[in-house]
Amino acid sequence: MKLKEFLKKANLGGKAKLVWYYFVIWLKMGKNAFMVYLNQKKILAIFLIGKIIRFVLFLTFLYFLVSGAGDLAGYTSDEVIFFFLSFNLVDVVSQFLFREVYRFRTMVVSGDLDLVLVKPLNPLFRILFGGADIIDFITIPPLVAATFYYGARLNPGFLEVVFYLALLVNSLLISAAFYIAVISAAIVTYEVDHTVMIFRDLSRLGTVPVDIYKDPLRFVITYIIPIGIMLSFPAKAFLGVLGIKLILVSFLFGAFSLFFSLRFWEYAIKKYTSASS
Amino acid sequence: MVRLTMYKYFQVGKTSLKQEIAYPINFVMWRVRNIIQILLVLFLWDSLISDPRKVLFGYSRDMILTYIFGIMLVRAFVLSSKSMDVAGEVARGELSNYLIRPVNYFFYWLSRDFASKVLNLSFVFVEFSLLFLILRPDFFFQTNIFYIGFFIFSVFIGILIYTLFLFITSSVTFWMPEMGWGAHFLLNVVLVEFLSGVLFPLDILPQAIQKVINFLPLPYLVYFPLQIYLGKQSTYELVRGFVVEIFWLGALALFLNFIWKKGLKVYESQGR
Incomplete structure (x- = not known):
């Protein structure tokens, strides 16, 4: 179904229409990105196998290690595995959503960013969400299932689950803020690869x-490069060992980091010279 | 003649070194990444064995911290290699440039690798000293000269095994040019990370798994040399380890020779 037909059928107004417009575009961009991968089935298979092996081996290693030691920093092996699964959940979902950022440097140095800027679309949206990763997409459902299974074993309360889910969303916002900062820095410095890999x-x-x-x-x-807030705090809230003050601090961090990264983006995009095009 | 050949490869190494120094930010960033990677392993074990009297999986605190600091050193020697780029050169048809020159392609890359290792090693000493001063870990100093000698010898063989391993993986691109990075990711990133001892000493695994792993080439890259340094190998284990290590060196060299010749027959210099 074409985009115009979608919009007609949806019969939405104002902001809802805009959200729908971007959602449909995201689906189209995702479909295109998936098609590229599906044309290279062997590569897709090899990376998928590699990621699964890596995940299973690390999980096994953690299990052996913490079971043998009794605990890790006061956490049982089930709890440590839950931390690991929560880390993977945030990591894999953000990789799935923001994979296009890894290709941004080429866009800047080749001048192809011009082609994005002239389109009737928010360029930041196109740069962040332009190439969803099918490999990460495939791994999300089993990861969610494993997190659910281990989470249920820890018998959390209702409120803990609510905080956990809210903090997971907050983690994705912090992750988005980081990627926005990276692409903004890329316009100014032409450097992406190392910054992303260090992150x-x-x-x-x-x-x-x-x-x-x-x-x-x-x-x-925890507080300067908020890895802890992003990756450890959701699991801590789930286990009930994170106070309400720190939960609020996490949300403030999420909001501030997104705000400042957007300001940085506005500053950086004005510096884009289109020199190579 | 031998001297001239040596000089030729020495010059390759020297040029390669200059090339790396010409892009200092790339190199410094790569070293920063190495430090960050080691921090996870270091603090994980530091947290597990915080009591100096505690022994876990046969390791005391000083032994395990020595093992982790040793990883930094051995990694810089064995696993810092540029030969991974061979896959790209074959896939892009750039191998042709070397086939018409009076150079042995394997020794050409080995020379570049050694130059890279010298550079990495000089940085590792600085990083090692800094981390040592900041963290002040309990450390085990090996005083037995034989263990130190065997340690150096096993690291040297480990370097050759890893280079052969990278070349064999890169050979995939003769048949499937697009598979270069995928093959390296699976074999040289994922498997090496878990089976070489970079993440943990392999003897924490159950005996049955250890027996299988010890017959593979990967534990001889990092784990085996460090076990020798720590003096954890009995004479029997030491001899058996070197026999298996040298067997793999020979087997991989023969296999590379075989696969490379086959690859050159199907090589079409695509893109040239």
Whole structure:
């Protein structure tokens, strides 16, 4: 069904119409990105197998390790696995949504960003969501199922589940803020790859509860580069070990980081010179 | 003649080193990433064995922290390699440029690898010292000269095994040019991460799994050299380890020779 027909059928007004407009475009861009991968089935299979092996081996390693030691920073093996699954959930969903960011540098240095800017579409939306990743998409349902299974074993209360889900959304907002900051910096410095990879490496520190790190590293990865807020706090809220004050601080962090990254984007896009086109 | 050949590859290494220094930010960022990666492993074990008297999976605190600091060093020697780029050169048809030159392609990359390792190693010493001063970990200093000698020898063989492994993986691109990064991701990122001992000492795994893994080439990249340094290998285990390691070195060299010749027959220099 064509976009115009969609909009006609939806019969929406104002902002709802705009959201629908962008949602349909996102579906189209996602479909195109998936088609590219589906044309290279062997590559798709090899990366999928690699990701699954990596996930299973790390999970097994954590299980052996914490079972043998009795606990990790006071958390049982089931709890540590839940931290790991929550980390993966945020990581995989953000990779699925924002994969296009990894291709942004080429867009800037080749001048192809011009082609995005002239379209009747928010360029930030196109740059962030332009290429959903099918490999991550395939891994989301089993990951959600595993998180649900382990979560249920921990017998959380209703409120803990609500906080957990809200903090997961907050984590995705922080992740989006980071990617916006990266693409903004890319316009100014032409550098993306290393910044993203360093962020990915730092994120991996959140594979396990941030409580294992010592200060000042723990402080830095919790409040300066908010890996802890993003990856550890949801699981902590779920386990009921995160106070209401820190939950509120997390939401404030999410809102502020998104606000400042958007300001940075507005500043950076004005600096774009289209030099290579 | 030998001297001239050596000089030729020395010059390749020297040029490669200059090339890496010409892009310092890339290199520094790569080193920063290495430090961040080691922090997870370091603090994970630090948290698990916080008591100096505690022994977990046969490791005391000083032994495990030495193992982790050792990973930094051995990684810089063994796993810092540029030979991964071979896959791209074959896929893009750039291999032709070397086939018409009086150079052995394997030794050409080995020379570049050694240059890269020298650069990485010089940085590792600085990082090692800084982390050591900041974290002040309990550390086990090996004083037995034989263990140190065997450690250096096993690292040297590990370097050769890893280079052969990268070349064999890259050879996939003779038949499937688009598969280069995929094959490297599966074999040299995922499997090496778990089976070489970079993430954890392999002897924490159940005996049955260890027996199988010890017959694969990957534990000889990081785990085996560090076990020798820590003096955790009995004479029998040491001999058996070196026999298996040298077997893999020979087997991989023969396999590469076989697969490379087959690959060159189907090589079409696409894109040239």
